[in-house]
Amino acid sequence: MSNPLQGAQFVLAAHRISQLPADQGAEVAFAGRSNAGKSSALNALTGHKGLARTSKTPGRTQQMVAFSLPPYRDVPVSRAQDAQERPPAATAGESTLDLRLIDLPGYGYAKVPLEMREHWKLEIDAYLHQRRSLRGLVLIVDIRHPLKEFDRMMLEFCFATQLPCHLLLTKADKLSRGQATQALAALRKQFAAEGLHATAQIFSSSAGTGVDEARQAVVTLLQQPREGAHQARER
Secondary structure: OOOOOOOOEEEEEEOOHHHOOOOOOEEEEEEEEOOOOHHHHHHHHHOOOOOOOOOOOOOOOOOEEEEEEOOOOOOOOOOOOOHHHOOOOOOOOOOOOOEEEEEOOOEOOOOOOHHHHHHHHHHHHHHHHHOOOEEEEEEEEEOOOOOOHHHHHHHHHHHHHOOOEEEEEEOHHHOOHHHHHHHHHHHHHHHHHHOOOOEEEEOEOOOOEOHHHHHHHHHHHHOOOHHHHHHHHHO
């Protein structure tokens, strides 16, 4: 199976949302605690081992990092996107939108200074509320641990604003297949009990478990109509 996320390239690292690329096109954000394997997941999904910086020391991602994706035909041009977002060469049914992945700063690692953590809490909140090109969120959670406060906060935000969310239960290679399956089933049961509507899957960047499924999930998020998610956030 070909990789629809292949060809991702680093664009810039931003300290504030005002420094991100122009707010047009479509982008999917990746969020998660600093030790959940977010950078490894990004590298596995894009097929680029050195795209996102990985480290044995969690908490190294302390900026919002934007990666561009090559254009492909399967992302629809929404009615709300005016002519200035559609390049002259675009033809009916063909997308030439700017497509991006945004790596949000890892959150919750104790060695990150309190001032930095507070800064990123405000910036992430502003990003999620204000970014019009945001189509969905991929939330990275270590399969071996229950949902943390940050994970719940992100899930509740997505539910309240109707922002699609796909959860990757990472490091599944650390468990047996049966244990991983049970963890996924328990999470889905928890979602149903709490009225949350996120999708979820088992994932391992090192073993390649669930990589194709996760790639398709990202493409599906990029295909979400911008109008619906934006209007939900504005209400």
